[in-house]
Amino acid sequence: MTEQGAAVVQLSGVDKTFFRGDQPVTTALQGIDLSIRGREFVSLIGPSGCGKSTLLRLIGDLVGPTSGKIVVNGKPASQARRDRDYGMVFQAPVLFDWRTIADNVGLPLEVMGYDATRRTTRTKEMLDLVELSDFGHHHPWQLSGGMQQRVAIARALAFEPSILLMDEPFGALDEMTRERMNQEVQRIWQQTGTTIVFVTHSIPEAVFLSSRVVVMSARPGRITKVIDIDLPRPRNDDTRETERYFELVTEVREVLRGRGVAPGDPDAAAADGDALASLRRTQAEGAVG
Numbered sequence: 001m002t003e004q005g006a007a008v009v010q011l012s013g014v015d016k017t018f019f020r021g022d023q024p025v026t027t028a029l030q031g032i033d034l035s036i037r038g039r040e041f042v043s044l045i046g047p048s049g050c051g052k053s054t055l056l057r058l059i060g061d062l063v064g065p066t067s068g069k070i071v072v073n074g075k076p077a078s079q080a081r082r083d084r085d086y087g088m089v090f091q092a093p094v095l096f097d098w099r100t101i102a103d104n105v106g107l108p109l110e111v112m113g114y115d116a117t118r119r120t121t122r123t124k125e126m127l128d129l130v131e132l133s134d135f136g137h138h139h140p141w142q143l144s145g146g147m148q149q150r151v152a153i154a155r156a157l158a159f160e161p162s163i164l165l166m167d168e169p170f171g172a173l174d175e176m177t178r179e180r181m182n183q184e185v186q187r188i189w190q191q192t193g194t195t196i197v198f199v200t201h202s203i204p205e206a207v208f209l210s211s212r213v214v215v216m217s218a219r220p221g222r223i224t225k226v227i228d229i230d231l232p233r234p235r236n237d238d239t240r241e242t243e244r245y246f247e248l249v250t251e252v253r254e255v256l257r258g259r260g261v262a263p264g265d266p267d268a269a270a271a272d273g274d275a276l277a278s279l280r281r282t283q284a285e286g287a288v289g
């Protein structure tokens, strides 16, 4: 596993333009500089179309940059992908209904030619990790949405990747399940020491999970601000009630609205206070999402 503190992902001056033929159609990202250290949990948040998924896909070498440099574990992203340094989890768990849960988790190992004994051992470890040991013989359609997503996480971690890339993995789940999954993914992250890069639309989710939140703006996609989340771990339901959590949720929301709060700015501090009060009211009504 990666040493804590060393940069595992380094993007320098990265631009991404999509072309149709030789005509540029969209400048998805411009001037992206970002360094992610080992064992960090970094969330990317921003309005639809600001390039979050594209940024994740660039790190994972699913698309290449138009210009700039991407270094992963000290090598080009393409080499990192060949070395299986990544696991990936998307919004849809993409499980094969005709295979059991254990066979879904073991599928990448099967493709890589692991023998049956090694496959069984590793699959069992992964099912234990996501607390689905009793469901190995079930089929995907017998599991809830949250459980299916845990299977997808187990499959993505089967190769012990040093980096887990997650693209809105809980976006299709209801709020209660999503909060449970947030605790679950925090536990898995702490247990495995994997570096996680996580795309989300949800401010509470980003704040609850992350070591740092990368706030992005659209057209073209840029990084507006990177916010350190200094909440103690492990975080739990009580964390969501703390003053500091409210402050951080408010800060992310303000930066997303284009009202980055400069320290010591009395107007900004007043706006922050208003937002905090309004957030507390909303939370009290149970409607933060």
Ligand code: ADP
Binding pocket: 018, 019, 025, 026, 027, 028, 046, 047, 048, 049, 050, 051, 052, 053, 054, 055
């Ligand atoms: P987000 O994940 O923040 O919603 P995306 O990374 O999916 O944003 O997209 C960023 C921008 O790039 C959008 O304008 C989108 O339409 C465009 N885009 C993404 N993928 C492609 C593609 N394969 N071809 C052309 N344009 C694309």
